[in-house]
Amino acid sequence: MNNQHIYDSIIIGAGFGGLGQGAQFVQDGIDNFLILEKEDTLGGVWRDNNYPGAACDTQAVIYCYSYHLHLDVSRMYAGRDELLRYLTSLADKFGLHQHLRTNSLVTETTWDEDSKLWEITTATGEIYLSRSWVPAWGQLGIPNIPDLPGLEAFEGETFHSVEWRHDLELRGKKVASIGAAATAVQYVPEVAKVASQLSVFQRSANYIMPRSQQIFSDEQITEFQQNPDTYRKVRKAIHQEREAGFERTRKQTDAAAEGMRLAREHMESVITDPKLREQFTPDYDFGCKRILRSDDFYPTFNHENVSLVTEGIQRVTPKGIVTADGVEHEVDIIIFGTGFKSHAFQGDMQVIGREGRDLSDRWGNAPEAFLGMCVDGYPNMFIIYGPNTNLNHHSIVAMIEAQNRYVSQAVALLKEDAELVLDVTPDTLNEFNAHVQEELDNSAFSADCSSWYKNADGKVINNWSGTVKEYHDLTRALDLVDYGIAAPVKV
Incomplete structure (x- = not known):
């Protein structure tokens, strides 16, 4: 072990979360890292989902990183191939290909208390050592x-x-x-x-809003590329509109009633058959399932x-x-x-933390993490798009970017102090989770319907309870007190 190379961080997964983390590391001067990808190329869900009509149901101008705008976007709701090209361009711009190891399915990660390192093992027998690791396995992969x-x-x-x-x-x-x-x-x-x-076999009806696709002209795309501020102006307006839409996810609000009305009008403007209209009308709160x-x-x-x-x-x-x-x-x-099996965040991977405890046992059927990223007993592990970080009203990339920045702060600290261990305290995690669950009680996510947001006990374990801004504020600066460290560390 002593002669083996030790990485500052190893990222698992080369989708939006993993590539974004790599890009953030590069921007922050962290270059001793790997991205391990189980398939033979990058792309995550946009590599895997290649069914006819595959596209993002979030506007493309906000479904990209603020530091790498999707300036050659052809339409407001971009298709799968276009999003895959965006991810490739992200990897190209930040030199991520040299950090990427494909066909590297991670089967086990184990924390070693003595060395303060994670041992990461792949299906083909490679073993990597790292001070930290970043599971970017997503929520919708199995x-x-x-x-x-x-x-x-x-x-x-x-x-x-x-x-x-x-x-x-x-x-x-x-x-x-x-x-x-x-x-x-x-x-x-x-x-x-x-x-x-x-x-088409439908278990329950859905609220479906009009997409109102917008195709950008060659002139608009040229303007985006030559003057990115025009793109940022559109991006800001949609960001504000989507943030305001968070009110629609609260129980019994006027905004939710307005959402129901718009969805109903959209359906009835197309469907004239009374029986079909009845079958397409949901019997639960707006926002309880994915809009x-x-x-x-x-x-x-x-x-x-x-x-x-x-x-x-x-x-x-x-x-x-x-x-x-x-x-x-x-x-x-x-x-x-x-x-997808949205509650099995780690899939079949064994994650063994302190005292030999498997993460699947720690979580049971109710995964939880401080800020959706950190679990007590699993030091220097930072999950991207983890429990309670999914959104219904906005772009998940906005959440991931905040997480990438937070994780980069943590890895920078670990890089400067070989004795430092960042293990969130149980009290910190419990207090955070209690607050999130209390907020979710007022959310349509916890209303009476079956959805992939909730576990078998009805607890919402996938969705974030607030706005994107609230999450950005919480993750802006890493506070060592959350990890039981009161004194300054060596920097």
Whole structure:
């Protein structure tokens, strides 16, 4: 161990969070770091999600880092390929390729108390030593496929949206989409163009706001590139609009009622059939589930080859799907638009902290972290996009950028003092979590609906309780008192 190179930090994952952390390190003069990526290229969710129609449902001008603006953006809601190019340009600009190790699936990380180092092991047997590590594994990476009776006997093809089978011909086929939420609203209109019959199985209706896509002209893009302040002006206006939209996520507010009205008007302007209108009308508070944006999802259901199925799925047969009303829907292909295992932040990775405690045991079914980043008993570990940092009203990149800056402060301190250990105190974490949960009690996120924001006990473990500004204020400066350190450290 003594002869092995010791890194200042190792980042796990080369998506928005991991690449952003690397870029922040470079800007702050930290160059002794690695980015370990399990796949053969960078990109995170924008590499993995390549289904037809894949795009961001947040405006692109705020879905980028403030220090690396997306100046060649072609449209307000950018598509998957464009976002992947943005991430590549981020890596190019900050020289991140030299720090990137692809095909490096991390299987275990273990804290060594004596050396004050993390030992990081990959599936191929490489072992890295680092003073700190930054899990940037995200919240939406592990596909969730429901355990449906009879699925194994289905004679057709099945796949999850994140594992899209581009080799399968959907043209002329009877296709089922199990799921009608954030991902499905994007691929359903595309599948409907080629399928002979598309049956969309909806467990619960969603609030869908108009997307109002804006395509930027060549002249506008040139102006963005030559005068970035014009881009920043648009970015600031949308930032302020989205921050103000936070009020819509509070229970029973006028803003929430306005959101419901806009969503209802959007739906009714397209859907005229009374039964469909009823099926597309949510029966829960605005904001309890993710608010969606689409202009072409509802119009798809005005086509004869598309149907909405709201009866619960009873079982799968060799030829199709039987619903609770006894009807068998014949299908050739089943697409699972059923989301991700959003509560399993660390996936199958073993994270062993102080006293040999596994993080999965520490968390159970209720992951928690100070500022969404730090867990007591796991020193010098800083999670990006961790528990209670997801947003419903704004760009997650705005949260990640604040986290990247905070983590860079911590790593700079650790770099200057080999004896320093940053382990958040249990009291600090408990006090923070209690405050977040108290705030969430007044949020639509905790209202009466099933959503991926909540665990089986109804506790909101994914979403942040406040505005982006509130989070930026909390993370602006690292306070050593939070880590039980009162005296100044050597700098």
